[in-house]
Amino acid sequence: MTGEITLFVNPAAGRGRGRDAAQPAARALRGAGFCVRTVVGTDADDALARARAAVRGGTGALIAVGGDGMTSLALQAVAGTGTPLGVVAVGTGNDIARALGLPVRDPARAGRIAAAALKEHRGRPVDLGRVGGRWFGSVLASGFDSRVSDRGNRMRWPAGRLRYDLAILAELAALRPIPYRITLDGGPALEVEATLVAVGNGPSxxxxxxxxxxxxxxxxxxxxxxxxxxxxxxxxxxxxxVYRGTHLGHPAVTVHRAATVALEAPGVTGYADGEPLGPLPLTAEAVPEAVRVLVPAPAVP
Known part of the structure; x- marks a missing residue:
């Protein structure tokens, strides 16, 4: 493993926290003896191209500094390559980091965890979801929640969270069931009227x-x-x-598990890790041990 580590930074994450978080994370890695190189793209496509170049060049690890969007972008570069992924979570959602037991908005600690895992040649192999050539770590959303995202993305005013609050109200006013066709592991299709269907590699x-x-x-x-x-x-x-997960016991909610999931529904966009995938139909598959993540050492009993 090379001693050079790549910090993959979104400077705009968390209202500027991404830019500020890069320094304490870098100091922790340098303090452990690693050479740190920072990658910041002009946009998502440029950032991903730079991250992939770092992986091809043999970087010892790619460490995403930002929110779930940045972590998801990093997954596109490291999945299936053997290059370990570190996460310095300083965004607004941070669902992938939480699922991995990583600290949120504590970049120095996150940097120390990544450094220790690299020193000890330790990492946790985790699964990813894949839709075509796109990887995701948390959830593929469709239905009511994706329509809220669609509407919020179309709105130019107001800014920030209020935009999505208004989008939720508008979609509630237009609420109607969506005819879904769901196929699990190639079996008989389930035809249901649903408010939403979420496909989770992670829980949240x-x-x-x-x-x-x-x-x-x-x-x-x-x-x-x-x-x-x-x-x-x-x-x-x-x-x-939903924040406690107790909705899963409601009579209107059904849970299935499968290695492959095909979703069909008219006029519905799929979003994975909060980013648009495109309109349904879409097929997601679980890919076991697709990436190795730098996580804290297991607690000793």
Whole structure:
């Protein structure tokens, strides 16, 4: 393993926290004896091209500094390559880091964890989801939540979180069931009227909403949470339970597990790790041990 480590930085993450977090993470890695090189792209495509070049060049690890979007971009560069991934989580969601047991908004500690894992040649092999050539670490969302994202992305005002709050209200007003066709592991298709369908490699999205609360990162399977047809009142009543994962026991919710999941529904966009994949139909597959992540040492009993 080379002693050069690549910091993959989103300077805009967390309202500027990405830029500020790079320095304490870099100091922790340099203090452990590593040479640190920083990669910052002019846009997502340029950043990914630079990250892939670092991986091809034999970097000892690619360490994403930012939120879930930056971590997801890093996955596109390291998945299937053997290059370990580190995560310095300083974004607004940080669902991938939480699922891995990594610190959130503590870049110095995250840097020390990555350095120690590299020194000890230790890493956790974890699964990823894949749709075509695109990898994801947390959840593929579709239905009500993806329509909220679609609407929020189209809005030019207001800025920030309020935009998505307004998008939620607008989509609630237009709430209607979506006819889905779901195929699990190539078996008979399930035809359901659903409010949303989420396919989870990890348990949460949206900053802690445990939509696929039982999903595990190393079981070789994807969890499929189907929220059936429900009224606005029911959706509003059940929604707060998503943060605890207790919505999974509601009669309107069904959970499946499969290695491959095909989703079909008219007029629905799929989002993975918060980024748009494109319109359904889409097929997701679980890829076991697709990436090795630099995580804390296991606790000693």
């Amino acid at each position: 999205y949206g900053g802690g909403m445990r939509i696929c609360g039982g999903a595990e990162l190393d079981d070789g399977l994807l969890d499929v949470t189907v929220v059936g047809e429900c009224s606005r009142a029911t959706l509003l009543r059940v929604f707060p339970r």
